[in-house]
Amino acid sequence: MSKNPSNLKNIDRLIHEPTRLMIMTQLYVVESADFLFLQHQLQMTPGNLSSHLSKLEKAGYVEIVKEFIEQKPHTALKLTKKGSSAFKEYQRNLKQVFNDLPK
Amino acid sequence: MSYHQDGVLDIFVGVYVLLFGLGISLMTVTEFSTWFVIPAIFPAIMVPIWISAKKRITMPRIGYVKFGSRGANKLMAVFLGLMVAGLGTFMAFSFSSSQAWALTLRNLIISNGMIVIGISSTCISGLFAYTMGLNRLYAYGILTLVLFLAGHFIAIPFGYLLLAIGLVMIINGFVLLTQFIRKYPLPQGDETNVEKSL
Numbered sequence: 001m002s003k004n005p006s007n008l009k010n011i012d013r014l015i016h017e018p019t020r021l022m023i024m025t026q027l028y029v030v031e032s033a034d035f036l037f038l039q040h041q042l043q044m045t046p047g048n049l050s051s052h053l054s055k056l057e058k059a060g061y062v063e064i065v066k067e068f069i070e071q072k073p074h075t076a077l078k079l080t081k082k083g084s085s086a087f088k089e090y091q092r093n094l095k096q097v098f099n100d101l102p103k
Numbered sequence: 104m105s106y107h108q109d110g111v112l113d114i115f116v117g118v119y120v121l122l123f124g125l126g127i128s129l130m131t132v133t134e135f136s137t138w139f140v141i142p143a144i145f146p147a148i149m150v151p152i153w154i155s156a157k158k159r160i161t162m163p164r165i166g167y168v169k170f171g172s173r174g175a176n177k178l179m180a181v182f183l184g185l186m187v188a189g190l191g192t193f194m195a196f197s198f199s200s201s202q203a204w205a206l207t208l209r210n211l212i213i214s215n216g217m218i219v220i221g222i223s224s225t226c227i228s229g230l231f232a233y234t235m236g237l238n239r240l241y242a243y244g245i246l247t248l249v250l251f252l253a254g255h256f257i258a259i260p261f262g263y264l265l266l267a268i269g270l271v272m273i274i275n276g277f278v279l280l281t282q283f284i285r286k287y288p289l290p291q292g293d294e295t296n297v298e299k300s301l
Contacts, residue, residue: 029171030168030169030170030171031169031170031171032168032169033166033167033168033169034166034167034168035166036163036164036165036166036167036290037165037166037167037168038166039166040165040166040287069167070158074167076167076169
């Protein structure tokens with residue numbers, strides 16, 4: 001049992017979901033990535049990835065930028081400042097939960 | 104690093120090494136020094152083709168990612184470090200050319216040129232392998248060392264060694280390219296439509 005189980009309440013459930021955690025982790029380590037890149041890296045179907053991205057976008061964690069590269073439409077995805085700080089906080093909180101566990 | 108798993112880098116570096124070997128071999132055979140122009144002008148012609156190949160082959164298959172400046176800075180630091188080391192060695196030899204130790208060292212390097220080039224090339228490819236996280240560059244480095252050591256002891260011409268290394272890189276590059284194209288087919292229409300709906 002954790003000394004302070006209330007720390008678990010601080011865990012951001014939107015990020016904690018495994019697929020979204022993978023998306024957030026990928027976007028955290030790069031400046032930006034496109035849809036196809038994430039799809040290959042995470043081995044996900046387009047529909048699944050799209051639905052998780054929409055949730056993250058709605059929460060303001062991910063910015064979806066539509067642009068044209070050599071006259072072709074291109075969707076760039078990147079973490080917003082809010083998303084980046086939420087991810088850092090998630091890391092801190094999760095570490096705290098494990099640190100509080102008895103050895 | 105899927106970005107360099109497409110073999111395009113191997114093919115282009117391989118062609119460059121091959122042209123270098125061809126230039127040196129032809130120069131030796133024909134005593135016509137302008138053959139050296141081939142590898143000299145190669146980067147100017149091939150860099151735009153390399154970028155175009157990446158845009159047409161790699162990006163449509165695995166997508167596009169922009170890394171932060173940390174990786175690029177590391178690679179730039181390696182480039183600068185190598186340039187400074189090269190320039191430093193050149194200047195050290197120039198300023199101390201009349202001293203006995205410099206002459207002895209120079210003669211030693213000249214008489215063991217193949218070994219020196221082999222070791223230097225292995226160190227350089229090892230450095231790039233480590234920086235770029237590309238393990239096959241270690242293999243190219245070891246191959247270079249083995250071939251140059253063999254070249255030193257059984258007197259294989261320098262140009263032929265470069266031809267062999269270039270050929271191995273090109274063949275490996277095409278094998279990787281074939282595997283890459285099979286592993287990452289071009290996305291179908293319905294996949295891109297989902298992306299557009301975002």
